[in-house]
Each structure stands twice: as C-alpha cells, then as structure tokens.
Amino acid sequence: MGDSVPADIRLFEVSNFESNEALLTGESLPVRKNPTMQFDDGTGPGDRLNVCYSSTIVTKGRGRGVVFATGAYTEIGAIAAALKDTGRKRREVKRDDNGKASFVSHLTKWLLTTYDVIGEFLGVNVGTPLQRKLSQLFLYVFGFAIVCAIIVLAANKFDPRKDVIIYAVATAVGTLPVSLILVLTITMAAGTKQMVGRKVVVRNMQSLEALGGVTNICSDKTGTLTQGKMVVRMAWLPGHGTYSVESTNEPYNPQVGGIEFTPLQPTDLPAQDQEAKSHSINPHDEPDTNEALKHYLDIASLANLAVVEKGHKDNGPEEWLVQGDPTEIAIQVFVTRFNWNRMSLSSGPSPRWKQLAEFPFDSEVKKMSVVFQNTLSKDTHIFTKGAVERVLGSCVSMEESGRIEPLDEPAKETILANMEAFARLGLRVLALASRSPVTGLPEDLSSAIDRSEFEKDLVFRGLIGIYDPPRPETRDSVQMCQKAGISVHMLTGDHPETARAIAAEVAIIPSPERMRMVRRDIADTMVMAAHDFDHLSDADLDAMPELPLVVARCSPTTKVRMIEALHRRGRYVAMTGDGVNDSPSLKHADVGIAMGLNGSDVAKESSDIILTDDNFASILNAIEEGRRIFDNIQKFILHVLAANVAFVTCLLVGLSFKDDSGVSIFVLTPVEIIWMLLVAGAFTETGLGFEQASPDILRRPPQSLKYGVFTPEFLVDLVVYGILMLISILGSSVIVLYGFNDQGLGHDCNSEYSTSCDTVFTARSTAFTTMTWDFLLFAWQLVDFRRSFFAEIFEKGGSFKAWTKRLWKNPFLFWSVTLSTVLIPPTLYIPVINHVVFMHNPITWEWAVIFIAVGVFFAGAEGYKWAKRVYFRRTVAKEFRKDITDVELYAFGRYMDGSEDGSESNCDVGKKC
Incomplete structure (x- = not known):
C-alpha cells in the first residue's frame, strides 16, 4: 500500500x-x-x-x-x-502510394513553407483570430499610408520643401492606428487584473480575447460541475418513506442544508409530484417517534469507521473536521444530522454502545460488519452495510412499517427496483441490515473469526444513496451559458448512468420529461460511453447531426478527439481539467482552463487560465470578461479607424484648396494631427478599454470567428461615422474659408504666419476644434453600439441623474473627455503656441460654426443608432432576444418535435412546441 x-x-x-x-x-x-x-x-x-x-x-x-x-x-x-510540441516548421511532402514524391510536390512544399515563415514573421497566420486580423489590418493600412503620402507629394508636384514632406509624413501617420497597440496592451492588462478578482488567473494573454469567441465548453465533472465530495442524497426505509437531503456548499457540515421526507418509495418519485408530497422535518426530533429509523441510524452510524466532529484546524476557527473513507464520511455526516454520531454513541464516560468485533470490507463479500453490545440492555447486535445484492443474500427478513416481515421474492424485487431508481438518479447505493441477538462470539476476540457465521439471517433495514453533488450554482451557470449561445459538454471518467443523472440535474441535457420529446437520432447520441465514441471514425463523427453532450468513461484520447471534432465543425472550444490525463486536451483546446485548488502542476502548465476556486461558475465570469474585453477592443478600434478615415479624407480633399500662389493649403497642420492621435485619441481610446460590460453581454451569441472584430455591422459603422465626421470637419472648414471670406487665402500659409493667412489659420482652428469635439463625443457614443447616448433620460423610468451616473461609471473616459476638452482653449488663445506651434488663430464667431458642425455629427450619430435599433428589432433572431422564460426549451427546442416517438422535428429554438 x-x-x-x-x-x-x-x-x-x-x-x-x-x-x-x-x-x-x-x-x-x-x-x-x-x-x-x-x-x-x-x-x-x-x-x-x-x-x-x-x-x-x-x-x-x-x-x-x-x-x-x-x-x-x-x-x-x-x-x-x-x-510534446514537435516544433516543425516545414510542410510535409505529398507522396504517392509507393512513397515517391514528384518535383512539383517538393516545390509546393518549399513554397508553402516559405509562405508559412513569411506569414509567421508578419503575424498573419499565428496567434488568435483577433491578432491575425489586426496584423492584416496593419499591413493594409501601412500600404494605404504610403499611397496617401504619395498623393500629398503629387498634389504639390513633388515639391521637396520641408513643410510638404512633413505634411505628407503626417498624413501617412494619420492613417495608422498608432495608439492601438498601447491601448490593446493596457486593456488586456486591466482585464487580467479584473479576472483575478473573479477567481480567474490568466497565464496566456491571448486567451482573454479568445474567451469572447468560445462556442463550446467541454468540462470535467468531478470537482468542477460537482463539489468533489461524497454526500448522502436519499435514504429509504421500507414501509416508512424516503428522506432527501438538500444540496449545500458545505457537504461536511451537518448543520447546513435541510432534510425533507416523503412517504413515497424511490420508484414512485419520478412519476409523482415530489415537491407536493415532501415536507421539511426537524431531524433531531425524528428518531424519538420512529423505532425503524433508530435501527437504520444505528447501522449507518456504527457500521462506519469515519470520524465527523467539531474541532480546530491549524489553530483556526471551530469547524467540522472529517477523517476516513469518503463514502463512510458521507454516511456519518448524514446520521450526525439526526444527532446520531458514532462518537456520541460509542465513546465518552457512559457510551450507549461497546464494540466487540469488526469484519472489514472485503472485495469478495462486498460488505462490512461490526458487532456491538448495548451497554444498557447487554444485547449484542451485528450491523452490516454493503452492496445491495450481497446484503440481500444475507437477509431472511425485512423491517416494514415497524414489523418484521419475511424477505420473499416480491419483497426482493421491490428492493431491487428501488435500488435501480436510486441508480437512475446517479446515486451509489448501499444496503443496511442488522440482527440481534448475536451468539457464538469467542471469548478471545483476537483469534480468527469466521464472518460467514455471523453475517447471516439478517434483517434488511433500508437503502442509502450517495453521490458527488453538483455545486449549487452550477445549474444556473450552465443555463447562463446556454442563453449566451454556448453549448456545454461533460467529458467525465464516471459511469454513464451517473454522468447522465448529473448532466440532467445541471441542465447539460434535457430533463427526462423533455428528453422523450427529443428526436430519436439526437437522443440516442446525446449521452455516449467513450467505448462507443472512440469506435466511430472521424467521418462518422462529422456525419452525426449533433456531437454528444455527455461522454462517460473518458480517456485522454477521447477528450482530444471531441475537441478535434468540434474544431472540424468550426467551433471555438474551452476545455477544463485538473489531472495529468486532461493535459493533452487542455493543450488542444482554444482555451485551456485548469483547476487551481485540486489541479495538477502538469495541467496548470498546459492551460491558458486557472480557476482559483475550481468552480464552473468562474468559467462564466471569464467568458463574460472575455466578451467585455472583445467589445471594448471593437469600440476603440472603431473609434480610431473612423476618426482616421474622417480626417485623412479631409486632409486629402483639402489638397484641392489652393492659396493665392496656387499651392495646396493644409486643412490641419502636422502638429494638430499628432495632437489628435496622441493626446485626444490615446486617452479616450484607453478609456473605452475600461468600459463596463453591457447588460445583455451574456444574452448574445459568441462573436463570429469568421469576421472577428470586423463584422458587417462594424464596417457599416466605420463608413457611416467616418462620413459624418468628414461632413462635420470639412463643412466647418469650408464655411470659414469660403463662406465669409473676400480676401483670398494668402500666400505660403503652410510654413509661417502672416496677416494674409488669417482666414486659413482661423479655418484650421475651426476644423481642429470641430475634429477634437467630434472625436471626444464619438467616444461617448461608442459606450454602446446601439443604445442612444441619452437612453437613461428618455427610456421608461429614466432620469438626468441616471444619465450622469452612467457617464461617471467609467471615470477614466470621463476625465479623458473632460480634460481634452479643457485643453482646447489654451492651444487657441495662448500666443506663440497658437501661431507658431499649431499654426492656427484664435476664434470668435466661428464657435457658432463649431457648435452647429458638432451638432450635425451628434444628431447624425443618434439618427444612425435609431435606424440600427429599428433594423435589429425587426430582423434579429428570436433566440437572442432578452426574455427567455424557459431556458431548457430555448437550449434544446431545436432537437424536439413535440411528440414522444421522435419521428420528425417541427420545433425551433425559442418557439413553443
């Protein structure tokens, strides 16, 4: 041993x-x-x-x-x-059946290998989908920046003057999202810190973005979905009824969690309204009025070597301490609820029972027995517990309704039927029996004793059902995942019936009533044993209408095959695990999640994130945080790209504005462009990275892996907001340049100030201020992609106070917008800074133009959002609306047909069958 x-x-x-x-x-x-x-x-x-x-x-x-x-x-x-990571960088050569490869095969191999190396260097074929998309974006934008610089130079006839070259460079820089890497890094770091507070430790920063795209979670059962500790779930006394123990987060504390009683036997519970027939009891009072329960508790307490008692661990506060076999601990905790603890019965100054002999559990007889003497009556009793079939084989009678009845075949069939009812609930079932008096004990109890002479002619007293209970929060977390469009799979090493029962209890599979409505081809494969799953080829797995939601008796290979099968269906998979056996699947998954409390070091090293509380609910926290980060990444990318589209287009269009010498004037100067990018832009975009999660973030489907950040809605937003800002900026500049100007546009206004350049410098101030305000207010517009900026005021029950409170929810963004607004006047009115540095003028009546231009942009943005809300209300799928009253029907309705034969399906998600 x-x-x-x-x-x-x-x-x-x-x-x-x-x-x-x-x-x-x-x-x-x-x-x-x-x-x-x-x-x-x-x-x-x-x-x-x-x-x-x-x-x-x-x-x-x-x-x-x-x-x-x-x-x-x-x-x-x-x-x-x-x-093991092979680290191979080269592609394999395709060979024919004889193992020979042609010259074309070798050439193809080297071309593809070269493509892979270049792609890896540029970052377009490595990393997460977001990283690949951003790498491609930078390449496209870099090419566009070069084109913009060439256009500026060409518009000025490739004049080598310094101001033209600087303007060309500034225009090119203006196309680049220069703050993106900084903001992305800060957002990821902040997200990592947020996750620590939600019991999630991030080992791989890439997993933060990946979590938002998870479509399937493959979870272990023991310790993740369940508590990892055995507890008594039900106890049945023939002719009396069934006791049920409420689920609790403290399985070793007999003072937490109530007990309910129903006079029904286990075989009747699934067919009856259990809630209506059961009622809560006070377990301490129950044995006083029930002699059969006393006999039952005597066996459960004394035929048990576990210790459950209050004490202090490591000088800490008083708590319930346990020692012994997990099954016996569960039974001892159960009897302690009735104040029938072994320690109180058999120890102390005046114990009620004195142990005389013990027959330990043996794999051959599959039961254990103890012989005790009642210190008051001096009667000897043998108490036995063990496998139901073996205990029944040693019984000749049973206690029923307070009477001792012969154990005939109908009685045995009833007992076995109730055992099967317990087993269908995923319980491990043991039988309890006893006999009194016991005779023939030798005086020398240290000598060998033939246990078969004593473990016979017993009286059957009842059954007890034990299991590893689900965590109380698991069911709600699984259903939240289903609302979020995420399928949950259980991959466990446990037995199929136990796995099925736990899966139904935590809503991974439909309830037995709803399961009868599931199409037959789906129902037959919803729960599979690994033996059957592993015998299917990849083609067979791909041909299945749906992959199983529960796979029992899993090996490490089984888990890896499930992940690969999901990948072939285009799914993005998170895998949880705690043992060495889970390490390969953790490495193959898109997001590997290891357990921090009970996980092995190998599993942690193979994972991307670690749950510090080993709780499935923390996975949901991680996904919510991942989606929040992804949303915020989308927000600040849209913010920077839409603004870049607006003012780069403005700069290029402005090249058509000629001064009195026929030279293109610069609508914005290089310093104004850099100010916009690094001062106004970087801080507000960082603020968007700290934005809180939207209320419906877990009522939406995962983001599309096909589009990533650049969804069709994102691209339309980019164009619309870019055009609105362009109209606002260019319109304000044109009004000042040509609306009220009769003196021309001066000479050489791109390099220095003169009185003839007043109009150009004033137009720059107007365009600069309009652009800055558009830029800042646009950040607040992006707090929500669809809701109005004033939603808290005009929605039902809204108020101005609620609106201001919403703005203050993100202090970093609030102060970024406020301070950037406050810094505009100094750049306009402080001498030298305005004329020499920024090359623009103080403004007076032009403030009216600015307010109108900014108002046009803001009204246009609100109108566009209103149109989006109308469109999505009419077209969005019902399954992603907010009100989901029947989560089970919502999650599994597409598998159902409303009948019990599973012939054909007429039921869709979110529709009543």
Missing part, C-alpha cells in the same frame, strides 16, 4: 487490491481490481479492471502480474507524448 506502480501490469493474482487512477481518469475514488475479468482492445483505461497502470498509487492490498508496457509505451507515457 502506498507504492507507485512502475509499469503497466496485467494482473493475475490480487488480494483486496485497489489503486488510485485519478492521474489517468480524473476520478478520485480508488478502483478495485479483478484479474479474472477480460476486456477487448477498445475498452478505456478506466474500465480495464484487470490492469494497473504506471504512476498510479496502490491504496489497498497487494497483487502480482505481468509487465506489458514501460516508459513511453504506457498510458501515462502516451499522455506525455501528446504534450
């Missing part, structure tokens, strides 16, 4: 042998081995009960076997091989 297995071994002789295979399967309970069983080659590692694996730990017993795999050829070696 405690040894690490050195190789993969086929066992041929064992004695009570168990091993912990969490390293391979992720399941924490030890696996009991049976060398007499045989399995075919397709059986997964978790189901091969005649084999023990390299690096697993022996937890009980001993065994002998034949080594059949060592090193890299073991199951753990296969996992290590899957984690």
